[in-house]
Amino acid sequence: MKVPYLDLKAQYADLRNELNGAIEQVISNTAFAGGPYVSAFEEEFSAYCQCAYAAGVSSGTNAIHLALLALDIGPGDEVITAANTFIATAEAISHCGATPVFADCDPETYTLDPASAEAVITHRTKAIIPVHLFGQAADMDAFMALGKKYGVYILEDASQAHGAEYKDIRVGSIGVAGCFSLYPGKNLGAYGDAGIVVSNDHGLIERIKLLRDHGSVRKYEHMVVGWNSRMDGIQGAILSVKLRYLDEGNNLRRKNARYYTELLADCPEIHLPKEHPDCKHVYHIYAIRSDRRDELLKYLPEQGIGCGIHYPKPLHLQPAYSHLGKGRGAYPVAEAASSRYLSLPMFPELTEEQIRYVADTVREKIVQGTASSRTTEPVLA
Ligand SMILES: Cc1ncc(COP(=O)(O)O)c(C=O)c1O
Incomplete structure (x- = not known):
């Protein structure tokens, strides 16, 4: 698929x-x-x-x-x-x-x-x-x-x-x-x-x-x-x-996000997005977090699944902002997140079958390699 x-x-x-x-x-x-x-x-x-x-x-x-x-x-x-x-x-x-x-x-x-x-x-x-x-x-x-x-x-x-x-x-x-x-x-x-x-x-x-x-x-x-x-x-x-269709699209995104969350809730080593109680999240991006992000990033496209990283390098580490003089370690939470988060397919018209396929494929990869070495996650809870 x-x-x-x-x-x-x-x-x-x-x-x-x-x-x-x-x-x-x-x-x-x-x-x-x-x-x-x-x-x-x-x-x-x-x-x-x-x-x-x-x-x-x-x-x-x-x-x-x-x-x-x-x-x-x-x-x-x-x-x-x-x-x-x-x-x-x-x-x-x-x-x-x-x-x-x-x-x-x-x-x-x-x-x-x-x-x-x-x-x-x-x-x-x-x-x-x-x-x-x-x-x-x-x-x-x-x-x-x-x-x-x-x-x-x-x-x-x-x-x-x-x-x-x-x-x-x-x-x-x-x-x-x-x-x-x-x-x-x-x-x-x-x-x-x-x-x-x-x-x-x-x-x-x-x-x-x-x-x-x-x-x-x-x-x-x-x-x-x-x-x-x-x-x-x-x-x-x-x-x-x-x-005129924005609310309908946002509601479908929220429904899709709930389904991903339900399917991945007990998947080991995957941290799911959280909706803060004060907020209505509209899931422009559904970003999971994993120590095994780079393996998923390679594996999911091989299985026909598009994914992305938002964003792979925080701005203080970009050459364009090197003149600000902030090196690695300046913003540890942003840095830790950028090396771990992965955005899964998200748009209103996603079908339940597609979401199930994505969730199953993520789980399959994670379970396959659970015994392999893990890095520690010092900053992100
Ligand atoms: C958070 C944020 N700010 C600003 C922009 C810039 O918008 P535009 O690409 O329309 O110039 C974007 C676009 O991706 C964005 O995601």
Whole structure:
């Protein structure tokens, strides 16, 4: 049996007529860059996130970048984020001329650890970016308390968590703003690059709208030096259609995750993802953890199963951030996790048969080699 890591064709097959109709409308109205389809999606997505305003942009990276610029963050400022996130979170900080400062993650949820973040706050810190990694919210009460205590912005990177909740509140609406990637493989994905910022701060969203479109308030009238970071009209129209199915997709992901968890519950040497009681996890990624990760990483594709690692190397160990001078050992939880976690296939249309096959194959490999040598796991409980 073949089980891809992700199957975007399955979703397209279900929504084909609606999506094709939406694309055709944009083309016949020649509303390509920004425009009414983007505005409509902004309205729908901000309402979905229980926020008053939104600005659609050209990627998740640009969503974070423009949000930071709109918060007036620049050279000399520090912004704290997780060592174990996709590099885009840190790049957005660097592109403002600010310095990314990394902190470690929680050993159970893998989201940014508030105590580790607090330990690196300095008088230069302007913002903290908790990442709702894998589809589960970071500890937002703790971060909002840090924001208040130190007078720093809390900007949510919700790129992996569309529709996730923290204490029954949708992510993106808790901090000063929430930034989402709408890259095709995300829980809410465009058919190309796109991103969006949601906020209850009208002025902030207006500044982002200015920055995303060459700083212009009207054609050829430029108030500030801006960027070309508009969302495409076609992406806006596609996203409006797909937003209507987001909750259904998230519920199926949660059902799939429960089934994996049930099937693997007693599998030796496999640590399963945990849903924190305060959170509604939307399982963008179902990441198991094992000392035998590298064996699984080789074996599962041989058996027709797609899998991945998110992420194999924490950001402080990437050549791009070697100038920050943080070597191995600086963020031990993130480092230990990166050498042990493995993402199993996860998308709404996975069948029970596919999930059973993946779980059986994982178990088979683990049981086969249980007698072989184990490394110790000093940091992760
Ligand atoms: C946590 C996180 N932040 C930011 C991004 C960047 O988004 P984009 O690829 O749309 O620029 C991603 C995308 O994978 C992400 O996972």
